Amino acid sequence: MAFDGDLTKSTAAALAAAIKAGDVSATEVAQAHLDRIAKVDEKVHAFLHVDADGALAKAAEVDAKRARGEQLGPLAGVPLALKDVFTMKGVPTTCGSKILEGWRPPYDATVTRKLREADVVILGKTNMDEFAMGSSTENSAYGVTRNPWDLTRIPGGSGGGSSASLAAYEAPLAIGTDTGGSIRQPASVTGTVGVKPTYGGVSRYGLVAFSSSLDQGGPCARTVLDAALLHAAIAGHDPLDSTSIDQPVPDVVGAAKLADVKGMKVGVVKQFDGEGYQDGVRSRFHEAVDQLRGLGATVVEVDCPSFDYALAAYYLIAPSECSSNLARFDAMRYGLRIGDDGVNGVEEVMALTREAGFGPEVKRRIMLGTYALSSGYYDAYYGSAQQVRTLIMRDFDRAFADVDVLVSPTTPTTAFKIGERVDDPMAMYLADLCTIPTNLAGNAGMSIPVGLAPEDGLPVGLQIIAPSMADDRLYRVGAALEAALNTTWGHPLIEEVPSL
C-alpha cells in the first residue's frame, strides 16, 4: 500500500507507522522534507545548517534495518529539526553566535545520541536567539527567522527556528530548550505544541549552557501525541548530567492516548490575566478553559501572588548564571579568536574576541549578571531574587496541594512584528511573563494552540503547568483539549497556516 497524502503534512506517529508498514521508505520521507526545506526555507530561515547527507544516510540505515526484518522504534525514520544549541559530532553548532562560527563539536549531546539511537532522522540545526537569550530569534547572529503565519512577524524565541520549521512543514518534530519559555512561547505564536519537561527530566549534557539551574531541553511538534513520542525518546536519567533525575520517565505517551480530563481539577492562575493581555488571547484562553469544564474537569481560580515578581527574579538569576557560564568562551580552545598578533596578551585577546563574537543581548546579560553578583549588590539583587524563587516554589506547592494542573495563556500577545521590540529589552522580556515561574520552580509546562485571535488572525497558546515529574498530566490535559478543539474546528488549527 502506498502512503496516502502529503508526507510533509503528516504527523510523526503516522509517518513512523507508514515506514514500519512499508507504505513509504524512510528515504522518501527524508527526501520530501529536504525538498520542502529547499523550497521554503529561503522565506522562513528556520535552519542554520541542513545536514542532507547525514539525514539521507540515517534514512537509508532505517530502510536497511527494515529490509533485514529488524524491529523499528516508535520514531524510526521520522525527520526532526534540532535546535543549534545541542552538540552534534562533526556538524556545525553555533548557538546562533559568531563566537562559535565554524565549530564542529567532537561529541554528541545526550539528546542527540538518544535521537540517533531512536533512528530519528536529524535534518539539520535550527536558528535561535544567540545562546538562547531572547524571545523573538532576532538576536541570532545569522539573521531573523520568520513566522510562517505571517512572514513579517517573529516566530518566538529563543527556539524560533524549531517552531517555524514545524509550522512551515519542514519537519514534523523539533527539539528546543526552555530557560524562561523558549520552547513554549515559540510554540504559542506558531500554533504548534511545545513542552518544557520537568527540570532534570531530559539530560543537559551537550546542551550549551545559558542558565544551568533553569535550562531544559524538550520536544516540539504539531500534535500532543507526537510531542509525547519525542519526549519519551529523549527523557531519562543520564549519569553525564549531575542534575539528571534518577527516576522512571512519566508515561507521557500513555497519557496522550488517554486524553481524558474527567475528574481532574484545573487551576486558572489569577495573576496571568487582565491588563497587558491582548483581547483575543484572553477570549481564546477563556473559551478553552470552558472546553475543559465541558470535558469534565473542575475549574477553580488560583492565587499565586509571587508570580508578579517572577520576571524580575528571572532577569537577575538567568543573567547571573549566564555571566558565569559564558566565561568559557575565552578564545583559547575552540571558536573565534581575535587579535592574536603576537603582541596582545591573553586577556586582551579574550576581551577583543568576546567583543567581536557576542551580540548586544548577550553582552547586556553578561554585564547585568556580573553586576548582580558583585559585592555590595549581591544581597539586594541576586540574594533577593533567590528568595523570590523560594516564594514562587511555595505558591506552586500550595496550588498543587489543591489542583492537578494550572493553566494560563502561554504569552500575553500573539506574534509581534519583526523589529518592534528590539530596542526595548523590557518589552521583549514581557513575552516570557507567564512561562518563567515554571523554570524557576523546575516543574513541567506545555503550550498548545487554542485558536486564532480575532483581531489579527494569529495563533494563541494555552499553557498547562504540572508538578515536577508529573509531566504525564500535561499530555493528558493537552491531548483532551486538542481533541475537543479539533472537533470544534473540524480540523487541526495548523491546517490554517498560509501556504508558503
Place this chain on the structure above:
Amino acid sequence: MPAITREEVAHLARLSRLDLSEDELVHYAEQLDVILGSVARVSEAVQQLGQGQDIPPTSHALPLVNVTRPDVERPCLDPAEVLAQAPAAQDQRFRVPRILGED
C-alpha cells in the same frame, strides 16, 4: 540618580572581558539602568510577601548532590579531533597568547 553609571559599566566590561566601544558604554549604561530599576522590585517582593519572615534563598529547584563514577579507564575525546577545532595548536597542545605581562 541612575542605578548605574558609564564608569560602572566600563568596570563591568573589564570584569566581563568585553572590549566595549565608547558608544556601547553609553548605550548599555542607559539600558542597564532601566533594567535594574525594574528588577529591583525583588527586594520589595521579599518584604511584602515574606511578611517579616526569614525567607531562605533557593539556588536550584533540585537538592543537589555530588555525582561520582568508579575510577576506571574509559575512552576520551580524540586529541587530534579536539585540536582541529582550536584557534591555534602546536605540538599536540593548545597554543595561547602570552599569559604574563611585559615586566
